[in-house]
Amino acid sequence: ALRGVVALDGPSGTGKTTVARTLATRLNSGYLDTGSMYRIITLAVLRAGVDPADAVAVAALVDRVRIGVGTTPDRPSALLEGEDVGREIRLADVTAAVSAVSSVPRVREVLVAEQRRVIADVIADVGGIVVEGRDIGTVVAPDAELKVYLTASAEIRAARRSAQDSAAGREVTVAAARASVDRRDRLDSTRSTSPLRAAGDAVEVDTSDLSIDQVIVALSELASRRG
Ligand code: C5P
Numbered sequence: 001a002l003r004g005v006v007a008l009d010g011p012s013g014t015g016k017t018t019v020a021r022t023l024a025t026r027l028n029s030g031y032l033d034t035g036s037m038y039r040i041i042t043l044a045v046l047r048a049g050v051d052p053a054d055a056v057a058v059a060a061l062v063d064r065v066r067i068g069v070g071t072t073p074d075r076p077s078a079l080l081e082g083e084d085v086g087r088e089i090r091l092a093d094v095t096a097a098v099s100a101v102s103s104v105p106r107v108r109e110v111l112v113a114e115q116r117r118v119i120a121d122v123i124a125d126v127g128g129i130v131v132e133g134r135d136i137g138t139v140v141a142p143d144a145e146l147k148v149y150l151t152a153s154a155e156i157r158a159a160r161r162s163a164q165d166s167a168a169g170r171e172v173t174v175a176a177a178r179a180s181v182d183r184r185d186r187l188d189s190t191r192s193t194s195p196l197r198a199a200g201d202a203v204e205v206d207t208s209d210l211s212i213d214q215v216i217v218a219l220s221e222l223a224s225r226r227g
Helices: 016-026 034-047 055-062 092-102 105-126 136-140 154-167 174-190 212-226
Strands: 004-009 030-033 067-069 078-080 128-133 146-151 203-206
Touching: 004 016, 004 105, 004 136, 016 030, 016 128, 016 212, 030 034, 030 105, 034 055, 034 067, 034 078, 034 092, 034 105, 034 128, 055 105, 092 105, 092 174, 105 128, 105 136, 128 136, 136 146, 146 212, 154 174, 203 212
Parallel strands: 004 128, 004 146, 030 128, 146 203
Antiparallel strands: 067 078
16 A cells, blocks of 8 residues: 555646546555646636636635545545536636636645645545645645656647547547647646646656556556655
């Protein structure tokens, strides 16, 4: 079983979520999807009719909403004021607005504090947790036992994103997925507060030519050596 934190960062379409959940299941650990927390806040912003680009209004809202995330890898739940919003936070309007919302410093302050609290709880409970996001190794858990940064070529990431969308019943062309993935990466890696980047001590894994299974085998080995 895993002891401590595995930090899994990287842009979208690298297989991060599948890898993180499978790894957590195998290691009998908890799992935290920090992206879902930014998505829940974004959904609250959209529902309230707040402009995602209005940083002052977004910052005011984040202090008022109550969100919840599950930490079991088989069925991670996402709650907004107690309502299950797991499906809604994956829809295109949330995806399009999430980078603007996640760039607001107050949003990051509130969510990073909440993430650290959840991580401490799960560690106290089951001993280990796999945490996925963009700034886990750099900001949320800089003392993680293992830091992994997943990458993949833009073509591969767009293809995976569009396959994922169509599996979920949302038809998106590869070209549209490519545009959406590129845009989100650009916004996420150029924002001033904790931009997407690999921690200096992260192991970088290029998943372009690897199957999910190969990535999981490689990471399980790394985790068993470090954890
Ligand atoms: O991983 P996912 O695609 O669900 O993340 C959605 C968005 O949340 C990212 O594009 C990014 O803007 C934001 N995010 C973040 N920091 C994290 C995780 C996600 O800014 N640790």
